[in-house]
Amino acid sequence: MLPLYLLTAAKNKPVLIELKTGETYQGDLVNLDPWMNLTLSNVIHTNTGADEFSKETEVYIRGMHIKYLRIPDEIMDYAKEQNLLNMEQRNKNVKRRGGDRNQSGGGGRDHRRGGRGGNRRFQGDRHYNNNHHYQQRDNE
């Protein structure tokens, strides 16, 4: 169970974030990215001294400055469930893909042929450039 996977499962769930500065943000987790940058909605912000409170509709938080996150206990089970569902989905995909494996192989070869043509053209360009250099030198 990796932390970022767990957090992904906690999307749209209420979470509490404490920053390194000691401020806390409580709200619904909207989205996150691989750097643990977060967006929260319907947020209650508490300052470092825990004596001032404010409401904010949406907040973006840099993952680098997070001290810790509190997430609901049920997330563990929810994440496992999601994982199982994903596995099933993947198995279905494997069965579906079994038939057209040969077709994709042919496509790969075609692609390579296209690449060679590009190379040839590039060499031609280089030739042209070399001539150009010579011309320049002659002029000098």
Place this chain on the structure above:
Amino acid sequence: MSAQQTQQQPQGQQQEQKQHRRRNNQTPKQEGPKREAILDLNKYKHQEIKVKFVGGRQITGVLKGFDQLMNLVLENVKEQLRDPEDDTVLTKETRDLGLVVVRCTSLLTISPVNGFEIIENPFVQPQEQ
């Protein structure tokens, strides 16, 4: 590797899974976070936003531009000054900074000014119960 081997899966099934993962590795083992922008700053363009910085400074300004790294361009920027004796306490005083480019590396949080309100302690009641 060693962790996979200790799993009590039949060898054949394991290999099958590995092969499959190699063939279309665009499907991760489990759903993780995506490499996409998680905040669309376009919806805040020409609106006033509040930006907090690493180190405790806080400014508000009208968002004029931004890039993928979240460097920002703000107009009519006002900094909320802090108590000279205690860095963590904001005062009512502000100072005008005008047009500002905010460096992404020192950015801590972004939130819209619209929808911000100071409230009483919402956590008192649960503590009393």
